[in-house]
Amino acid sequence: MPSPPATILGLETSCDETAAAIVTDDGRVASNVVYSQHDLHGRYGGVVPELASRRHIETVEVVVLEAMQQAGITWSDLNAVAVTNGPGLAGALLVGVSLAKALSYALRIPLIDVNHLEGHLASAWIDDPDFPTPCVVLIVSGGHTHLYLVNPAGSYELIGHTLDDAAGEAFDKAAKMLSLGYPGGPALDRIGRKGDAGAIRFPRPYLKRGNLDFSFSGIKTALLYYLRDLDQAGQPKRVADIAASFQEAIVDVLVEKAFEAVRRFKVGAVAVVGGVSANSRLRTVLASRAASTGIRLSLPSLGYCTDNAAMIAAAGLKAYTQGRFTSWQLEATAESPHHRLATKRL
Numbered sequence: 001m002p003s004p005p006a007t008i009l010g011l012e013t014s015c016d017e018t019a020a021a022i023v024t025d026d027g028r029v030a031s032n033v034v035y036s037q038h039d040l041h042g043r044y045g046g047v048v049p050e051l052a053s054r055r056h057i058e059t060v061e062v063v064v065l066e067a068m069q070q071a072g073i074t075w076s077d078l079n080a081v082a083v084t085n086g087p088g089l090a091g092a093l094l095v096g097v098s099l100a101k102a103l104s105y106a107l108r109i110p111l112i113d114v115n116h117l118e119g120h121l122a123s124a125w126i127d128d129p130d131f132p133t134p135c136v137v138l139i140v141s142g143g144h145t146h147l148y149l150v151n152p153a154g155s156y157e158l159i160g161h162t163l164d165d166a167a168g169e170a171f172d173k174a175a176k177m178l179s180l181g182y183p184g185g186p187a188l189d190r191i192g193r194k195g196d197a198g199a200i201r202f203p204r205p206y207l208k209r210g211n212l213d214f215s216f217s218g219i220k221t222a223l224l225y226y227l228r229d230l231d232q233a234g235q236p237k238r239v240a241d242i243a244a245s246f247q248e249a250i251v252d253v254l255v256e257k258a259f260e261a262v263r264r265f266k267v268g269a270v271a272v273v274g275g276v277s278a279n280s281r282l283r284t285v286l287a288s289r290a291a292s293t294g295i296r297l298s299l300p301s302l303g304y305c306t307d308n309a310a311m312i313a314a315a316g317l318k319a320y321t322q323g324r325f326t327s328w329q330l331e332a333t334a335e336s337p338h339h340r341l342a343t344k345r346l
Contacts, residue, residue: 006079006320009103010313011064013056013096014088014116015143016040016047020064021309022071023317027129030071032303032310035059042182046172053091060095067309075107080325082112082316084119086333087143093332101328110325112316116307117144121156122315123304124271131298132269136261140254140282141274142168142185145214147257149265154318159261160212167250168276170216174223174246178239188243189279195244197281200226202249204256212261219249244281251282255289262295271298278305 005025012019016037022030037055041047068074083100086093104111120139125131133154139146145167147160165173168185175184180191202222205215223246230237254272262270272286283299290297304310319325 006317007073007077008112008313008316008320009064009067009078009081010114010309010311010316011060011081011083011096011100012116012119012307012309012312013060013092014084014086015092015307016052016055017307018056018059018063019307019309019312020060020067021313022067022073023310023313025317027126027314027317029126029310029313030073031067031069032308033063033067033070034303034306034308035063038183045176045182047089049089049091052089053095056092056095060099064099078103078107078109080104080110080112080316080320081107082114082312082319083330084116084312085113085330087116087335088332090332090334093334097330097332101330105328110320111328111330112319112324113326113330114312114315114319117146118156119311119315120144120273121148121150122318123273123300123308123311124298126304126310126314127301128298131271132296134265134267135269135271135296135298136258136265136267137271137273138254138258138261139274140167140272140276142166142172142276144168144274145216145254147212147261149261149267159265160214160257162214162216163206164215164217165220167214167216167254168274170220170250171247171276171279173220174243177223177227178237178243180239180243185276185279188247189281191240192243192247192281195238195240195242197244197248199238199241200245202226202246204249204253207253207256212257212264214253214257216250216253219246247279247281251279251285254282255285258286259289259293259295262293268294269296269298273300273305275306278302
């Protein structure tokens with residue numbers, strides 16, 4: 001018996017992006033509205049949690065109404081509301097969860113809780129709905145570097161993760177050391193395009209350990225010492241070369257680990273999702289490696305790489321078709337170490 005038609009509203013407020021999206025039962029993204037807070041946090045060089053929460057409160061209703069207007073729907077057209085309930089900033093998450101619960105109650109439609117990482121996983125199929133399973137999916141962002149094996153039935157198994165810092169965090173910290181501004185990752189990417197990626201040999205942490213875990217704290221320390229030595233010697237900083245070389249070291253590790261997982265689990269497809277998947281050098285190296293090895297690659301379009309609500313609605317659509325709903329007692333969870341996506345099972 002075919003599933004009934006569904007129109008899902010997705011809400012995402014886990015950090016500093018206020019986002020709402022509408023996804024229909026055929027997987028089509030009817031709208032995807034993202035309000036960025038970069039202007040608010042830029043003066044502080046990073047996200048200020050309390051300010052992020054206040055800005056979500058000020059903008060979330062406007063963003064939702066804009067998403068519905070772009071999709072050409074009314075409240076009566078909605079079949080369910082899906083919302084990120086963790087992990088993330090507690091106050092920021094609470095804004096989205098509170099609104100989702102209110103809408104579910106007022107409209108008498110199901111409420112669906114979506115783990116933020118599960119949303120990123122779902123983004124691999126938004127542009128490429130026929131992307132095959134089993135496959136390997138690497139989530140790489142400012143807060144996460146997780147490697148998953150996605151099984152044909154749609155279940156996920158964590159096969160590798162960072163032991164300390166996420167790759168995106170390393171990019172942001174490097175940009176701060178180089179005074180490149182906020183947000184750091186995109187700034188590092190931009191200036192790195194002008195530099196020589198082979199100018200400086202930064203370490204490739206955990207590349208030869210034989211496992212699928214990551215570690216990026218050491219490479220940040222290596223950059224710190226490199227810059228300190230330049231200052232002590234009175235030598236100029238070739239910022240573009242430093243940015244390109246630092247970026248290349250992290251890209252090498254990400255790509256090698258992802259394709260090692262492909263070989264180890266004998267799958268023919270790999271996806272890379274999350275904010276860092278927008279990095280131009282990473283996308284170039286991934287495309288080249290996939291083409292040379294005959295491995296199918298999925299990279300979300302740039303609008304689905306960073307935090308967005310289309311990926312939350314897409315994950316919510318899957319839950320809706322499976323009848324997986326939650327209650328109005330849903331709570332925001334800043335950290336969810338025991339969630340099915342955060343527990344290593346292999």
